[in-house]
Amino acid sequence: MPVTVDLNTLNITTDEIAESIKVLLPEGCFFDDERIKFIRNFETIDLQAVPGSGKTTALLAKLLILEKRLPLKSNRGVLILSHTNTAIDEIKDKIGKYCPKLFSYPNFAGTVQSFVDQFLTIPCYNNLFKGKIQRIDNEIYEEQFEKNISYGAKTALHHKFQNNYSSFIKSIFVTNEIGLVDVFSFEEKIINKLSKETPTYKELISLKTQLIKKGFLNYNDAYAFGRIYLEKFPKIKEILQQRFQYIFIDEMQDLDSQQYELLETIFFNDGNSKSIFQRIGDKNQAIYSGEVHTDEIWKIREGEDKLLTINGSQRLNPLIAELVNCFAMYRDADFKVIGKNENCNLKPHLIVYDNSKIKSVIPKFSEIINNYILNNTFTITPKSKFKSIGWSKHTDEITKYKISDYCENFIVEKSITKIDFENLDSYLKKYDTEKKTLESIRKNILNAFIKILRFEDIYFTKKELLNFLNQNDDEQYQILKKNLYLWSIGIIRQNFNDVYDSIKRYIPQLLNIFGKTITSSRNFIYNTSQLIQIDESSMNIKENTINIHGFDIEIGTVHSAKGETHTATLYLETFYGNGNSNYESQRLAEQYKFVDFNKFDKKQHIQSTKMAYVGFSRPTHLLCVAVQRDRYESHLSDIDTNKWEIIYIT
Secondary structure, eight states: OOOOBOGGGSOOOHHHHHHHHHHHSOTTOOOOHHHHHHHTOOSSEEEEEOTTSOHHHHHHHHHHHHHHTOSBGGGOEEEEEESSHHHHHHHHHHHGGGOTTTTSTTOEEEEHHHHHIIIIIHHHHHHHHSSOOOEEOHHHHHHHHHHHSOHHHHHHHHHHHGGGHHHHHTSEEEETTTEEEETTTOSBOOBTTBOTTSHHHHHHHHHHHHHHHHTEEOHHHHHHHHHHHHHHOTHHHHHHHHHEEEEEESSGGGOOHHHHHHHHHHHTGGGTOSSEEEEEEOGGGOOOTTOOOOSOOSOOOSSGGGEEEEOEESSSOHHHHHHHHTTOOOOGGGOOOEEOOOSOOOOOEEEEEOGGGGGGHHHHHHHHHHHHHHTTSSOOOTTOOEEEEESOOOOSOTTSOOHHHHOTTOOSSOGGGOOOOSSHHHHHHOSOTTOOSSHHHHHHHHHHHHHHHHHTTOOOOHHHHHHHHHHHOHHHHHHHHHHHHHHHHHHHTTOHHHHHHHHHHHHHHHHHHTTOOSSTTHHHHHOOOOOOOOOOSSSEEETTEEESSSSEEEEEEHHHHTTOOEEEEEEEOOOOOSSSOOSHHHHTHHHHTTOOOOOTTOHHHHHHHHHHHHHHTOEEEEEEEEEEHHHIIIIITTOOTTTOEEEEOO
16 A cells, blocks of 8 residues: 655655756756745745746646655645646646656646536536536537527627627526526626517527537536536535645636636635645736736735745846836735846837837847847847737727737737637648647647537547547548648648648548538538738748848737747837827836836726736846837836937837
8 A cells, every 4th residue: 555645744855856956947057945935835825926937847846746745645636727728738748757646546737627627517517417518618609609599689689799799698697596697697697778578588598598408518607507516515615625635726817707716615715625725826917818807816815824925037137127027016925026037137128119110110129139149148049039019919090009010911810829710721721830740730630620520510529539430430540540640741841732632532531420421511611711911022921920130020919928938029019998098108107117006096007017017027138118209208208228228210
């Protein structure tokens, strides 16, 4: 029998920390006192850590040490959660081979969504409906909603909600007691100028009930069932607390309110939980999912011993860190951004441009980088990343600047962030080109097949489809595997048309396995997407990337850069709002002058400071900020030139 331990009775030794350093850090590096204090702590605490602090690496060190102590007493488990699959994959990639016990039963590592689905939503649904959930997915839910709603109701709702239609249809839920309710509050859904007696309102109740019974849920539904499960079976909290002794949530600030409340209910339980619950992140970076949280979702635990901080940033130099610190909204327990990167101590650069020179801003940024490379201020390595970022992506109003005004070839929706496209050919064109293997192309082709099957009312995940063929039709399984390899190679070799034609010929064979033919999926298969043609004669431009001086500069949103580390970052001020102060240089002029943020009563100022905090904290070497000349002269003319390098585009 293996020996079981309780970590609360043991000290983490210096040798154990040293062993984790060998695995995680470059030779000659070490963990400082801030990080060691967190690594050794196995109590319920919050960790607030500045950008570039290496908080996830410190968490990995804790997990490596924890692996050596498994199994825990009473065979309890460890729960590791983050917001995205990418974050979980990175954790597994870095320590998976060292932690065979940590990533197997009774432990669980996954997204918050996957935890809720597995431990709450699916058991609750099975209990209530004695059936199987088909899918928990926003895209598939919307497809089913659109497929089943009447033309009249759809037209009425589109007219009423316009751009908010998609959000609305995912905000409704049905209960026996009330009928149509808000999925978040469970209160009756009151729709202005749409009474409960109208055909559209009644159809909403009927359609939502039908989709639930058929097992088509969106992500909001999953949390609704989670809440129902906990209310109907309160003992579930105790069972989950007993199952998981330690809960670690990375990037805590990315959780939305329903995720936050559900996990707090289960694992904090008003301070009465049997579990140790550690929440790790930076409240100042709460800008996930295309939105910026203005409400304080993450409430720090009360008590001096409940909060740890890591103020030292290994990424930022002291000058950039001093500026970033001014944009921080939350300063619990003397939170402060302190730059510890001494490799390159450049001042932040302010690029001032006239309206007529806006398209010269990114080339100027490239020129500045190139000059620093030529004079050996910094060097390019395979890991070097240069990026221009802004808040707002696109507008048709000429006078309101967005990212697309700085680079007219900017494609608003970057392909690698989207896994669901309008047409088959888009799946072949829009794979993740940054990955150096065939996997991203193979995954896109499989996603296309999954969508085709959905059109024909056959529901699989990629894994389920491959498992089904492997177990039920080995010949077809081997054919598909071989084809996926040949198609992926073909795309890499730029034989797009041949691959596209081959896949179209194969699809009837795939559908025939399930007794289906091409019907509802016809338009998806045969219609082609209209891609923007880019003129590469004057500059080497690929999708959302520009190359002028021999190195790539990516162009994207602040959201796309979250979690990234750049060698150099250009922050493009963009229009956002409807008042007199619509640009960062107007709302945040005081912060540009190294005054701590204090506009806590102004929503758009709060949003702007969070965006700037995230955007300004990406670079290890060079931060540039673009400001239009009139706004510079009106708001920033007295800026401290000892702390800023001012560059004018002439």
